[in-house]
Amino acid sequence: MYNILLVDDEPLICQGLSQLLASSGLNIDQLFIAHSGYEAMDYIRMEAVDLLITDIQMGEMSGIELMHQAKMAKPSVQSIVVSAYETFQYAQLAMRLGAKDYLIKPLNSSHFLDTVRNVLLKMDKAAAVTHDEFIAELSDRFRMEEPDRTKTEALNRLLADPAGASAERLVPMASLQGPYFAVLKIKPVVLPSQEGTRFPEKDLALLQYAVLNVACELLDGQWNHAAFYSPDHEISIILQWDDEAYGDKSINKINQLDMLGRSLHANVRKYLSLPCVVGISQIMKGIEFLGALNEQARKAIRFHREHQDHYVFYYGDFSWNPASHEATEEEMVVHHNQIVDTAKQYIHRHFGQKGLTLQEVAQQSHVSPNYLSYLFKKKTGYNLWDYVVKLRMEESRRLITSTDMRRYEIADKVGYESPEHFSKIFKKYYGVSPSELKK
Structure with a gap:
């Protein structure tokens, strides 16, 4: 059974689509x-929403911005866009954010x-299976067609030595233009099989291919990228931006990398039942920095050793220490406390602000939203x-208990656009409505 969120600033459209879905017989x-x-x-943060169906043009937050915020909050959320505007730019932005379709009003x-x-059919959760069943399922699902070895070798050699004598010859072969680059690495966390032995080499090769397949399905058509095998059964991804794409200030690139890393982790876990660690580099200009970016992504993955309950790491979150030595455990604790204290102080000052976002708070703390x-x-x-909601409530x-302020005034003061929506959140939190509490 799936939960669907309909978003449109025209109530009649929401009502019509809701009735259509309710009578459709779908698994809702x-x-x-x-x-x-x-x-x-608020629904996405507080409810188990599987599918978001949203309009494009809506007041202060557009459907595109909503999709971006939703992916940051919950990477597994799928989306469908409906719009009265048959505009290529809107459709392109929606598809880059992973929209499964772009439908034009009036809807058929x-x-x-x-x-x-079709979207719901593809969202079936993978059931837990034994090692042998899992490998057999992968074999059936993926046809082992090896990627171009020549291109894979060229890409790995560029990561290892981008300033070497052969780099000039390898760049055209690798289809890299840039001039801005970032590197992501996906490392499967391969556990022993049920029999207590490690996966055979042929199974590891199949796992690596399956991870590459999932990554390419997520990236293709949305990112200018090269995804390929790397040593130790890792997948490396080189992302690239031209001057125009990188200069687009409407998209925060660090948030974008954060969202992609979490989506990759979520999709590998969902479709392959396989835990993995994702390491993300910073962004640099110039192909000669690919080696440094590759090393950053490697180091980011190694942070999993200290944070084994976390799986997506951005190198920039750990590059705060200007000293040449590795930060001690005590230094890390102090730094982490400073990050959280800064976030709490900002939240206490701004929890009543409409449109407060995790990204905004993270920016104040100089770390990625994920971290x-x-x-x-x-x-x-x-x-x-939950902490923001706690302060608001x-x-x-x-x-409510100490003033004569009206419901709409209180809703506005604590950051809610709609008094009705405020009442829903309040009742969910306290078990009584604002009016019942007042009485």
């Missing part, structure tokens, strides 16, 4: 309806339901957004 558990991007994000009911049905979420939970016991309760 709950249908949520939101009339703004901010309201939608049959086409809409077919699109939703801030991990540290915040580890240090405080709260998910970061405590303040609204105080205002």
Whole structure:
């Protein structure tokens, strides 16, 4: 059973699509309806939303921005875009963010339901299987067609020695243009099989191919990239941006890398039932820095040794120590406490701000959203957004019991656009509505 979130600032459209889905016979558990991007994000953070169906043009937060925020909060969320605008730019942006389809209003009911049905069919969760069943399933699912060995060798040689004498000859073969680059690495966490022995070499090769297949399916058509085998059964990904794409200030590149890393991890885990660690480098200009970026991605993966309950690492989160020596455990604890304290102080000052985002808080703490979420939970016991909601609810309760402010005034003061949506959140949190508490 799946949960679907419908988002449109036109209530009649939400009502019509909701009725259509409710009577469709599809495997749907709950249908949520939101009339703004901010309201939608509360559902995504607080409910188990599987599929987001959103309009493009909606008030302060567009459907494109909503998709980006949703992917940052929950990489597994799938999305379908509906729009009155048959614009290539919108469609291109939506597809880059992983939209499964871009539908034009007025919607054809049959086409809409077919699109939703197809997305849900591909979202079936993989059941737990034995080692032999898992390998047999992979063998059936993926046809072993080895990637171009010449190109793979050229890419690995460039990562190893981008300034070498052969680099000039290898670059055209590797199809790299840049001039801006980042490197990601995916390292499967291969556990012993049920029989207590390690995976045979042929099985490891199949696992590496399956991870490459999942990565390419996520990247193709959305990213300018080269994905290929690397030693130790890793997958390396070189991302590249031209001057125009890198100069687009509407997209925060670090947030984009963070979102991609978490999506790769989520997809490998979901479709292959395989844990993996993802290491992400910073971004540099010039192909001669590929070696440095490759080493950054390798080091990022090694951070998993100290943080075994975390799986996606951005090198920039750990490059704060200017000293030549490795940071001691005590220095790391102090630094982590500073990150979380900075985040808490910012949240306490801004929790009533409409449109407050995890990315905004992370920017104040100078770390990626993914790493801030991990540290915040580890240090405080709260998910970061749960902490924001806690402060909002405590303040609204105080205002209800100690002032004569109206519901819409309180909703506005604690960061909610809609009084109705505020009431839903309040009742979910306290078990009573604002009006019942007032009485």
